[in-house]
Amino acid sequence: MLDEIALNNLKIYLRKRLDLNLNQYKDNYIERRLNARISMTHVDNLAGYLALLTKDPEELNTLKDNLTINVTEFFRNMETFEALNRDIIPAIIKSKEIGSSNTIRVWSAGCSSGQEPYTLAILFSEAFKKLRKKHRLVIIATDIDKKSLENAKSGRYESNIMEGIPKHLLIKYFDKIGGEYQVKPFVQDCINFKYLDLTSDDGSNVAGIPAYDLIVCRNVIIYFKDELKKTLFMRFYKKLRKNGYLVIGKNEALSGDAKTLLEDVNPSERIYQKTR
Template structure:
């Protein structure tokens, strides 16, 4: 007979309707201990992610978990990691990267060169474990090698989670993270070792990883192209508008903004952009 304490914990064992007291206590602990405010995120998403840690720790309730969390630094870090990590892949939604390589970067690079610019800045906001900015770096290395001889590229990648940024800097990935990468690219830029694929140093050094909070506009950098994909969907509309205003202010005139396929421009910020590709959610900031 199966011992009751060894019964697997299933999603349905913990409904997402937390008591307001437990949810507020967890929110307070994250704010006080890690300066992370979940109030800007959609409650449903936060409760779902917290429930994963409730099950993992085998706490009998959300209230019990909030008590466990208090004073447990390791669990606070585990929860923060679970709340902020979004699984990614190299060249996720391959058609988006094809569009960037074939139809976005060529005119952007040509315009900057025509204007006498010596540097181009690309920013991956909410970069998670680094697959997105590294995918950009591979495109630049493979398709724009000649242009890079006269145009310096700064490729910045930011995320709020320091732990996941350390993973990104290491540049070692499980095979499933390369499922959308063509074999020739894998062979050219990765080395298999110890069950993982290790990214070549010349690609890794192209990307600068830095902690960044999308609600801290002072941490934004002026950019010619910004990728902020599959990030806005976790926030309430008011916060989406706030982030989009900051991104628009950071883009140079004629700069490019790429959102996730389930995201779109909202509010008054729509007037500041022209749609480049509605399917891939690619927009150009108006020059006037």
């Protein structure tokens, strides 16, 4: 068990320096992460670790990376994107034939360095071509990690992380520049990357439109406290348009009121629909 006073001081410090609200993360998760850093940095205890943080900006960054974990990849959990490509994206496009607007709105919440929203943009673009549709795609992609957001905005990736992308899509949607890959501008143009802390901000300013066709929030809230998860699921529910879809991480479970309000359309891929 970590010393409670030292833990509180550390939370206050991180709130001030990183604008990170650790009160919304599960205690055992924070403890595991902090204990790992305490042992890696060879300090005696949490108070010693806090003293180190105040003098060492690099350690502050390392801790932030350890707490927010921004691991991601293109086409992460391929089966989920296959389901989206096969069932959900065509259904969304079809729904626009009946409705009055031809704008498709997507929110990637916790987008890390951009691979998830770029994957979605590629799949929608492919579907538009296949179905001969000229819809407008607007993707809002948000994250708490400013460095990841900068990388995402640049759309530039090292070649070793492009493995998940099918070859024909890699050629079509990226330019090879030296040893790196650059997302083509027409793909970048439909994504708006923005800072948003899901623990403290209801997203009204950056993802305010309550009319999303698709909200994807995967592998982000897994470490959040249960009450916050329920609040977030309801927030997503409210931001979806009727018949819109929510996708959560493969190891996550829907909870709270949203569980009864959203229909489970693909249980194994954690895809839900707002049918009412």
